[in-house]
Amino acid sequence: MTVALELDDIQRGALQARPSPYVGTYLLLRIDDRDAGRRLVERLVPHVASAASPLDSRDGASLSVAFTYQGLRALGLPPDVLESFAPEFIQGMAARAGYLGDTGASGPEHWEKPLGTGEAHVALAVLAPDEERLDDLRQRARRAHEQLPGVDVLWRQDCYQLPNERTSFGFKDGIGQPAVEGSGVPPSNPHEAPIKAGEFVLGYPDETGFPPPMPSPEILGRNGTYMVFRKLQTRVAEYRQYLRAKAKTREEEVLLGAKIVGRWPSGAPLALAADEDDPELGADAARNNAFTYADDLRGFKCPAGAHARRANPRDALDHEGMVDVRLHRMIRRGTSYGPMLPAGVLEDDGAERGIVFVFIGTHIDRQFEFVKTQWLNDGIFIGAPDERDPLTGPNHGWEAFTIPRRPIRRRLQELPPFVITRGGEYCFAPGLRALRWLGGMEA
Numbered sequence: 101m102t103v104a105l106e107l108d109d110i111q112r113g114a115l116q117a118r119p120s121p122y123v124g125t126y127l128l129l130r131i132d133d134r135d136a137g138r139r140l141v142e143r144l145v146p147h148v149a150s151a152a153s154p155l156d157s158r159d160g161a162s163l164s165v166a167f168t169y170q171g172l173r174a175l176g177l178p179p180d181v182l183e184s185f186a187p188e189f190i191q192g193m194a195a196r197a198g199y200l201g202d203t204g205a206s207g208p209e210h211w212e213k214p215l216g217t218g219e220a221h222v223a224l225a226v227l228a229p230d231e232e233r234l235d236d237l238r239q240r241a242r243r244a245h246e247q248l249p250g251v252d253v254l255w256r257q258d259c260y261q262l263p264n265e266r267t268s269f270g271f272k273d274g275i276g277q278p279a280v281e282g283s284g285v286p287p288s289n290p291h292e293a294p295i296k297a298g299e300f301v302l303g304y305p306d307e308t309g310f311p312p313p314m315p316s317p318e319i320l321g322r323n324g325t326y327m328v329f330r331k332l333q334t335r336v337a338e339y340r341q342y343l344r345a346k347a348k349t350r351e352e353e354v355l356l357g358a359k360i361v362g363r364w365p366s367g368a369p370l371a372l373a374a375d376e377d378d379p380e381l382g383a384d385a386a387r388n389n390a391f392t393y394a395d396d397l398r399g400f401k402c403p404a405g406a407h408a409r410r411a412n413p414r415d416a417l418d419h420e421g422m423v424d425v426r427l428h429r430m431i432r433r434g435t436s437y438g439p440m441l442p443a444g445v446l447e448d449d450g451a452e453r454g455i456v457f458v459f460i461g462t463h464i465d466r467q468f469e470f471v472k473t474q475w476l477n478d479g480i481f482i483g484a485p486d487e488r489d490p491l492t493g494p495n496h497g498w499e500a501f502t503i504p505r506r507p508i509r510r511r512l513q514e515l516p517p518f519v520i521t522r523g524g525e526y527c528f529a530p531g532l533r534a535l536r537w538l539g540g541m542e543a
């Protein structure tokens with residue numbers, strides 16, 4: 101039976117796709133005074149859209165609000181309420197860094213301040229289809245925290261999505277998303293039945309048949325979700341130089357890049373276009389995610405170690421009957437930051453660029469952390485224990501990536517890290533009623 105979701109109580113940013121293209125700003129605020137913090141929430145609430153309102157309402161601009169564990173403490177929630185949150189959320193991302201593979205240059209000691217310091221309390225995402233509308237909403241958000249002694253903006257990160265939806269390595273991103281039962285958002289992959297709403301919104305049964313543990317009181321937890329954001333620097337020049345060194349021709353460079361990602365730059369999946377890019381397929385939302393790996397278990401089309409196939413092996417693990425891929429799905433809302441490195445440039449221009457990766461789901465541990473640690477950072481599940489994700493894994497310069505091929509496989513050796521973690525936070529994005537409760541407006 102399909103569950104009826106209380107869409108008017110769920111933040112729109114959690115369930116609905118964003119406008120495309122768009123511009124945006126992420127802000128991190130610190131609350132030093134509990135009453136000022138509550139007034140901040142009270143002032144923000146009217147600007148937060150619900151998942152029931154269509155994308156073009158409010159000019160397509162949207163504000164999302166989330167809190168770190170330290171933020172909920174700063175708002176003065178009592179210990180029994182604070183302890184009702186998921187343990188990994190309570191610990192925070194920096195405390196999980198070793199487990200997540202955030203070591204060396206990606207370690208919290210090198211993170212951009214205040215990420216991982218416990219000082220970031222409130223995370224705001226302000227997004228709009230263009231600068232003008234963004235500015236309008238940004239000003240409304242500013243009025244909410246201006247003249248509130250005891251609330252400070254600590255960090256600001258501007259971001260954007262290009263019209264062609266490509267990110268800094270040159271690939272269209274954000275295609276593979278789960279359909280959420282009861283959300284009204286149509287599925288993009290007819291081979292994957294919609295995932296139970298409880299995997300993405302608290303208060304509803306998840307894929308196990310039971311509702312996941314929910315923070316209490318119910319008014320606080322219900323219709324909320326966890327949100328993970330990570331600022332990930334992409335080393336685009338190093339990536340291009342690596343491909344140039346490994347390929348004999350420009351065509352081969354593009355092919356190796358596609359094998360690493362699992363899709364061509366246009367977004368066309370290797371599973372449906374094994375030999376060359378198919379921009380029409382990449383642009384066709386009805387077809388570009390409609391595939392499985394059942395006829396390619398050995399990875400001749402899309403290597404088992406490719407980024408997108410690791411992150412969602414679809415039916416490729418079904419035959420082992422051990423892994424239920426549906427327990428490890430996630431909603432992603434990534435955005436680009438920094439200037440793109442112009443096409444064809446191989447030298448580093450010194451500018452920082454990358455992705456603000458955003459995860460949404462009710463289980464930080466078995467969704468985000470599982471995928472990151474077991475599938476991206478490890479290769480045991482595909483029989484290649486020494487291999488990590490060639491695109492985003494914590495490689496050190498000695499790992500390899502296997503590309504199955506007849507008559508003999510190809511091995512890309514000495515993979516350097518192409519992605520560096522600049523920091524991140526585990527957050528909780530409450531429902532709208534919960535926001536009003538946190539702002540002291542609802543009993």
Ligand code: HEM
Nearest residue numbers: 271272273274275276277332408411412455471472492519
């Ligand atoms: C800078 C870092 C990253 C880059 C550049 C990147 C890029 C991409 C690209 C180009 C795709 C294919 C297009 C698509 O299906 O949307 C993709 C898919 C995906 N990525 Fe990433 N990604 C990054 C980090 C991550 C991380 C940290 C995770 C999870 C922990 C992740 C999870 C996924 C998932 C779940 C998919 C969809 C797979 C599917 O459903 O087929 N990615 N990524």
